[in-house]
Amino acid sequence: xxxxxxxxxxxxxxxxxxxxxxxxxxxxxxxxxxxxxxxxxxxxxxxxxxxxxxxxxxxxxxxxxxxxxxxxxxxxxxxxxxxxxxxxxxxxxxxxxxxxxxxxxxxxxxxxxxxxxxxxxxxxxxxxxxxxxxxxxxxxxxxxxxxxxxxxxxxxxxxxxxxxxxxxxxxxxxxxxxxxxxxxxxxxxxxxxxxxxxxxxxxxxxxxxxxxxxxxxxxxxxxxxxxxxxxxxxxxxxxxxxxxxxxxxxxxxxxxxxxxxxxxxxxxxxxxxxxxxxxxxxxxxxxxxxxxxxxxxxxxxxxxxxxx
Amino acid sequence: xxxxxxxxxxxxxxxxxxxxxxxxxxxxxxxxxxxxxxxxxxxxxxxxxxxxxxxxxxxxxxxxxxxxxxxxxxxxxxxxxxxxxxxxxxxxxxxxxxxxxxxxxxxxxxxxxxxxxxxxxxxxxxxxxxxxxxxxxxxxxxxxxxxxxxxxxxxxxxxxxxxxxxxxxxxxxxxxxxxxxxxxxxxxxxxxxxxxxxxxxxxxxxxxxxxxxxxxxxxxxxxxxxxxxxxxxxxxxxxxxxxxxxxxxxxx
Numbered sequence: 404x405x406x407x408x409x410x411x412x413x414x415x416x417x418x419x420x421x422x423x424x425x426x427x428x429x430x431x432x433x434x435x436x437x438x439x440x441x442x443x444x445x446x447x448x449x450x451x452x453x454x455x456x457x458x459x460x461x462x463x464x465x466x467x468x469x470x471x472x473x474x475x476x477x478x479x480x481x482x483x484x485x486x487x488x489x490x491x492x493x494x495x496x497x498x499x500x501x502x503x504x505x506x507x508x509x510x511x512x513x514x515x516x517x518x519x520x521x522x523x524x525x526x527x528x529x530x531x532x533x534x535x536x537x538x539x540x541x542x543x544x545x546x547x548x549x550x551x552x553x554x555x556x557x558x559x560x561x562x563x564x565x566x567x568x569x570x571x572x573x574x575x576x577x578x579x580x581x582x583x584x585x586x587x588x589x590x591x592x593x594x595x596x597x598x599x600x601x602x603x604x605x606x607x608x609x610x611x612x613x614x615x616x617x618x619x620x621x622x623x624x625x626x627x628x629x630x631x632x633x634x635x636x637x638x639x640x641x642x643x644x645x646x647x648x649x650x651x652x653x654x655x656x657x658x659x660x661x662x663x664x665x666x667x668x669x670x671x672x673x674x675x676x677x678x679x680x681x682x683x684x685x686x687x688x689x690x691x692x693x694x695x696x697x698x699x700x701x702x703x704x705x706x707x708x709x710x711x
Numbered sequence: 712x713x714x715x716x717x718x719x720x721x722x723x724x725x726x727x728x729x730x731x732x733x734x735x736x737x738x739x740x741x742x743x744x745x746x747x748x749x750x751x752x753x754x755x756x757x758x759x760x761x762x763x764x765x766x767x768x769x770x771x772x773x774x775x776x777x778x779x780x781x782x783x784x785x786x787x788x789x790x791x792x793x794x795x796x797x798x799x800x801x802x803x804x805x806x807x808x809x810x811x812x813x814x815x816x817x818x819x820x821x822x823x824x825x826x827x828x829x830x831x832x833x834x835x836x837x838x839x840x841x842x843x844x845x846x847x848x849x850x851x852x853x854x855x856x857x858x859x860x861x862x863x864x865x866x867x868x869x870x871x872x873x874x875x876x877x878x879x880x881x882x883x884x885x886x887x888x889x890x891x892x893x894x895x896x897x898x899x900x901x902x903x904x905x906x907x908x909x910x911x912x913x914x915x916x917x918x919x920x921x922x923x924x925x926x927x928x929x930x931x932x933x934x935x936x937x938x939x940x941x942x943x944x945x946x947x948x949x950x951x952x953x954x955x956x957x958x959x960x961x962x963x
Contacts (some may be wrong), residue, residue: 436796513809535733565774592810593805594808594810595810595812597763597810598804598806598810598812598869599824600763600796600801601761601763601799601803601873602799602823602872602876603796603798603799603800603804603824603828603829603876604794604823604824604828605792605793608827608828612823612827613812613823615815616814617812617814627854650807657897679958691814693856694814694815694857695813695814695858696811696860
C-alpha cells in the first residue's frame with residue numbers, strides 16, 4: 404500500500420527582508436490595583452504584627468506542645484483513620500458507581516439504596532451505630548442463611564472501637580465517593596465505549612483500561628477535597644471515645660486551660676497535612692492528565708523516553 | 712459465502728423506524744459504499760453489522776454467522792457479552808469522530824486491543840503496530856498523543872488500530888466527514904490502499920469520487936430502505952430512481 408503524502412507542508416511565508424517594527428505604546432495605567440495592593444499590604448502587616456506581639460496567642464505553649472507525645476499520637480491516629488477510611492471509601496465508591504451504572508436493575512438499585520441510606524443519615528449516628536452494634540446483635544455468625552452456623556463471635560470482639568471508626572467513616576465516605584466516581588464515568592465520551600467494544604474488548608476491560616483512566620482526571624480533584632475534608636471529619640470519632648489530633652489537643656487544653664495555643668497546634672498540623680496532600684494531588688493530576696491536558700509542550704516532570 | 716448478508720433488517724429507536732427491511736450482500740474482497748441523505752439509516756445499518764445496535768427484525772450474518780444471536784432448534788438465543796465481543800474482534804470499525812483513546816499515544820492505541828484482547832506478547836504487538844503506523848504514513852508520530860495529531864492523522868491511527876486485530880471486514884462510518892477538506896485525501900489514500908490489498912469494506916461516505924473509483928458496489932439509502940444499488944459508475948451516471956436522482960443532483 405502506498406503511504407499517503409503528509410498534507411501538512413505549506414509554502415513558507417514570503418520573506419520581505421524588512422524586520423517587523425515592534426509596537427511601542429503607552430501601557431494602560433492601573434491606579435486601582437496599586438491602591439488595593441497598598442491596602443492589603445497594610446492589613447497583612449497589621450495581622451502579622453498582632454499575631455506575633457499579642458502574648459495571649461501563647462507561641463511558647465504552641466512550641467512546647469507541637470511535637471509533644473500526645474499530639475503526635477493523635478496525629479498518627481488522624482493519619483491512619485484518614486488513609487484507611489479513604490481507601491475503603493474509594494474502593495467502595497468505585498464498586499458502587501460501577502454497580503449504579505450496571506444494566507442489571509438489581510445491582511443498580513442496590514447501589515442507589517446504599518447511597519441513599521449512607522448519605523441521608525448523619526455520620527455521627529452511623530459512628531454510634533457501629534460502635535453499639537453489639538446492643539442490636541450481641542453475636543455475629545457466619546453460616547448458611549436460615550441454616551446452620553459455622554463460626555460465631557462476640558460482636559464487641561470483632562468490632563473494636565477502631566473498627567467502628569473505620570466502618571463509620573469508610574462506609575459513609577463510599578457513598579459520597581460513589582457519586583464522584585459516577586460523575587467521572589459519565590464525563591467520558593460514549594464514543595470511547597463504542598471504540599473499545601468494536602475492538603472486541605469486554606465491559607470489564609473497557610472500564611479498567613479505557614474509561615477509568617480518563618475518568619480519573621475528573622475524579623481526582625473532588626477526591627482530594629474529600630481526603631482533606633476527611634482529615635478533619637475524622638475528629639468526629641470522639642463521639643465513640645476514640646481519639647485523634649483535635650481530641651488530643653483538647654484533652655491537653657482541658658487540663659492547662661491554654662485553649663487557643665492548643666487549637667493553633669492542631670491547626671498547624673492540619674495545614675501541614677493539607678499542604679502535603681495538595682502537592683500529591685498535583686502529581687496525580689499530571690499523571691492522569693497525559694494526553695488529555697494541552698500543556699505537554701513545557702518541560703515535562705517525567706519526560707517520556709523518545710522512540711529510537 | 713458472502714462476508715455480510717443482511718436480510719429484512721429492521722431497527723427502531725423508540726417509535727422511529729430507522730431501518731425498514733434492508734437486504735444487503737457484500738462479497739469477500741468487495742468494497743461496498745453506502746450513500747444517502749442524513750437520517751436515511753446508513754450509519755445505523757453499519758452499526759448493526761457489528762452489533763453496536765441490536766436489530767429488531769430480520770437476520771444479519773457476517774461470514775455466514777448470525778451477529779448477536781445463535782440459532783438452534785429453530786429458536787434464536789441471544790449471545791452473551793463475551794461471545795459478542797469475540798465476534799467483534801474480526802470486524803474492524805472506523806468512526807466519524809475517530810474515537811482514539813486520548814490517554815494513550817498513537818502506538819499504545821494500536822497495541823491496546825491485540826495485547827488486552829488477543830493476549831499477543833507486547834513486543835510482538837509493538838512490532839506489528841510500528842509496521843501498521845508505517846503503512847498509514849505515521850511512523851514518525853508513534854509517540855504522539857491523539858490531541859497532538861491532526862484530524863487526518865488521528866483517523867489514520869484509528870485505521871491502523873482497527874487493522875491491528877487482523878479483521879476480515881472493515882466498517883467505515885463517514886471516515887472523512889469530520890475532517891478539514893485538505894486532510895480528506897490522506898485518509899482516502901489509506902483506504903484505497905486497503906481496498907487494493909483485497910480488504911472487504913463497507914463504507915458509509917459522502918465522497919462520491921471515492922465511491923466511483925474504489926467501490927465495487929454502491930448502495931443508495933433513503934428513509935430506512937435501500938432505494939437503489941448497483942455498480943457505482945452506473946448508479947452515479949444513470950440513477951434509475953427519482954430519489955437517487957434528487958439526492959445526487961444536490962451532492963455531485
